[in-house]
Amino acid sequence: MAKGNLIKQLSIFVNNExxxxxxxxLVLKDCNINLKAFNIAESSGFGVLRxxxxxxxxxxxxxxxxxxxxKQTDVIAVSVxxxxxGLFKIAHIMGDAKLNIEYAYAYTGRxxxxxxxxxxxxxxxxxxxxxxxxxxxxxxxx
Amino acid sequence: MFWNPDAECKPREDLKKMQYRSLKxxxxxxxxxxxxxxxxxxxxxxxxxxxxCLEDAxxxxxxxxxxxxxxxxxxxxxxxxxxxxxxxxxxGTTGKPTLVGYNRNDLDYWxxxxxxxxxxxxxxxxxxxxxxxxxxxxxxxxxxxxxAERIGASVLPSSTGNxxxxxxxxxxxxxxxxxxxxxxxxxxxxxxxxxxxxFRRDTRLRKALLxxxxxxxxxxxxxxxxxxxxxxxxxxxxxxxxxxxxECEERKGLHIWxxxxxxxxxxPETHEVLGPGQKGEMVITMLTKExxxxxxxxxxxxxxxxxxxxDCGRTSPRIQRISGRTDDMLIIRGxxxxxxxxxxxxxxxxxxxxxxxxxxxxxxxxxxxTVQAEINPEAFSDRVEDVVAIKKRIESDMKKYxxxxxxxxxxxxxxxxxxxxxxxxxTDRRKY
Numbered sequence: 001m002a003k004g005n006l007i008k009q010l011s012i013f014v015n016n017e018x019x020x021x022x023x024x025x026l027v028l029k030d031c032n033i034n035l036k037a038f039n040i041a042e043s044s045g046f047g048v049l050r051x052x053x054x055x056x057x058x059x060x061x062x063x064x065x066x067x068x069x070x071k072q073t074d075v076i077a078v079s080v081x082x083x084x085x086g087l088f089k090i091a092h093i094m095g096d097a098k099l100n101i102e103y104a105y106a107y108t109g110r111x112x113x114x115x116x117x118x119x120x121x122x123x124x125x126x127x128x129x130x131x132x133x134x135x136x137x138x139x140x141x142x
Numbered sequence: 143m144f145w146n147p148d149a150e151c152k153p154r155e156d157l158k159k160m161q162y163r164s165l166k167x168x169x170x171x172x173x174x175x176x177x178x179x180x181x182x183x184x185x186x187x188x189x190x191x192x193x194x195c196l197e198d199a200x201x202x203x204x205x206x207x208x209x210x211x212x213x214x215x216x217x218x219x220x221x222x223x224x225x226x227x228x229x230x231x232x233x234g235t236t237g238k239p240t241l242v243g244y245n246r247n248d249l250d251y252w253x254x255x256x257x258x259x260x261x262x263x264x265x266x267x268x269x270x271x272x273x274x275x276x277x278x279x280x281x282x283x284x285x286x287x288x289x290a291e292r293i294g295a296s297v298l299p300s301s302t303g304n305x306x307x308x309x310x311x312x313x314x315x316x317x318x319x320x321x322x323x324x325x326x327x328x329x330x331x332x333x334x335x336x337x338x339x340x341f342r343r344d345t346r347l348r349k350a351l352l353x354x355x356x357x358x359x360x361x362x363x364x365x366x367x368x369x370x371x372x373x374x375x376x377x378x379x380x381x382x383x384x385x386x387x388x389e390c391e392e393r394k395g396l397h398i399w400x401x402x403x404x405x406x407x408x409x410p411e412t413h414e415v416l417g418p419g420q421k422g423e424m425v426i427t428m429l430t431k432e433x434x435x436x437x438x439x440x441x442x443x444x445x446x447x448x449x450x451x452x453d454c455g456r457t458s459p460r461i462q463r464i465s466g467r468t469d470d471m472l473i474i475r476g477x478x479x480x481x482x483x484x485x486x487x488x489x490x491x492x493x494x495x496x497x498x499x500x501x502x503x504x505x506x507x508x509x510x511x512t513v514q515a516e517i518n519p520e521a522f523s524d525r526v527e528d529v530v531a532i533k534k535r536i537e538s539d540m541k542k543y544x545x546x547x548x549x550x551x552x553x554x555x556x557x558x559x560x561x562x563x564x565x566x567x568x569t570d571r572r573k574y
Binding site: 011014043044045046050064069070071102118 | 517519522523524525526529530533551552553554555556557
């Protein structure tokens with residue numbers, strides 16, 4: 001049942017140089033891929049664009065056809081209260097469950113603000129969130 | 143001042159006769175006893191009898207680096223391994239490195255060559271010589287070391303690296319001569335300045351023997367004006383023995399000792415022998431080498447021969463400072479690197495595609511080599527550290543294989559240029 005709480009995120013390899021993001025963004029536009037949320041991680045000489053798309057399977061297929069280096073990664077999306085302490089609640093639950101957060105980013109969608117989390121064991125994380133009485137979004141909620 | 147006036151100032155005609163006798167007996171013995179060269183001469187349709195004068199050398203077949211690779215490790219040696227007293231190893235174009243072996247006489251000639259060269263730039267037993275070339279498989283360190291010891295100089299075998307300590311030792315031991323790559327000496331000057339050390343005020347350095355990489359008169363002026371010393375060009379490669387030849391104090395070309403080597407310059411395209419004063423690719427025959435003979439070796443360096451006697455009184459032919467290469471070899475911090483070696487390392491790494499670019503730059507006077515390679519879609523992971531691990535592993539493989547530190551940049555699949563046939567994969571941004 002936890003499966004429904006996993007969101008497929010697109011992870012795209014991007015050169016770390018002027019114009020790279022623009023060329024990837026152009027491919028996204030040409031493929032008619034709409035992003036709901038994204039962030040960019042930078043490392044030595046390259047970047048990883050992490051994005052939540054409407055239809056990740058279809059988006060992934062289209063991008064691969066355009067020779068874009070892309071992977072799907074499981075993340076969870078947790079509804080967060082729009083007030084001080086909102087982030088604390090989630091982080092605290094993860095800490096108690098001994099789940100390490102690799103990275104996280106936030107967005108405000110149709111169902112209010114939420115945080116995308118990448119953890120070692122996303123299914124266990126979703127369980128922990130639910131046990132604490134909070135809500136994980138499903139792909140259709142985004 | 144001469145180390146061996148008899149050999150260095152031998153009248154031109156006598157020198158040529160001596161070269162002819164050496165060449166003739168070399169060819170006769172190789173034809174008789176060296177399977178590799180016997181076959182090479184047979185294929186070329188030349189017999190020892192065809193060599194009737196020194197200029198007949200042009201009838202002999204060329205040797206190339208490929209021959210050295212194909213006969214790795216010791217198939218070209220004329221002596222059994224028990225007679226070998228030293229090995230050195232340099233980079234080959236791909237796959238196998240170039241191995242050279244020396245018996246006692248070979249080491250003795252090499253050392254003699256450098257004793258003559260050092261004396262010709264005014265280095266004496268009163269000098270303290272800091273050898274900041276790498277010691278080990280590379281010929282630079284040990285070559286200069288033995289040469290300086292032969293003339294009775296005090297040798298500081300500091301090898302490469304740890305520049306602050308090198309500068310401190312230079313001051314503490316009153317070093318008067320340094321041997322290193324020109325870019326390393328410039329780097330030393332920069333580091334010294336940061337340490338508050340003024341070469342003119344705080345050291346007794348007066349001369350430098352600089353080589354193992356291309357440099358120019360512009361760099362010479364920069365070094366001499368910056369550090370208040372005299373800088374001399376030194377030349378050689380491991381195939382010849384190692385660094386062997388320098389300019390004299392006249393600084394009008396490098397003296398190539400005629401009793402040890404016979405040099406020609408050929409047209410890089412047609413391989414036709416060119417006359418003195420004409421620029422082309424140098425071809426060298428080592429006349430006294432015993433373990434690992436070299437006949438008409440295409441060394442791939444571009445230069446010009448001067449036949450006139452030098453004002454210093456030495457009679458051997460001289461060559462102009464090396465002005466380029468006829469192949470794609472790069473020299474990174476004094477180490478020879480072939481793009482084919484880079485390709486070889488990348489081909490063995492499944493995480494990247496076969497497309498690559500090499501970028502060479504000079505940062506703080508030191509060569510920096512960057513290899514750009516495309517990440518394979520299957521190898522990509524959302525975890526940044528996994529991708530960084532791929533980069534690190536290739537960097538470590540490069541370092542192991544090329545002997546020089548390389549920065550690897552991973553690029554998007556398909557983002558590097560594609561070439562049909564011979565690609566332009568190297569961008570050298572260094573200014574000489």
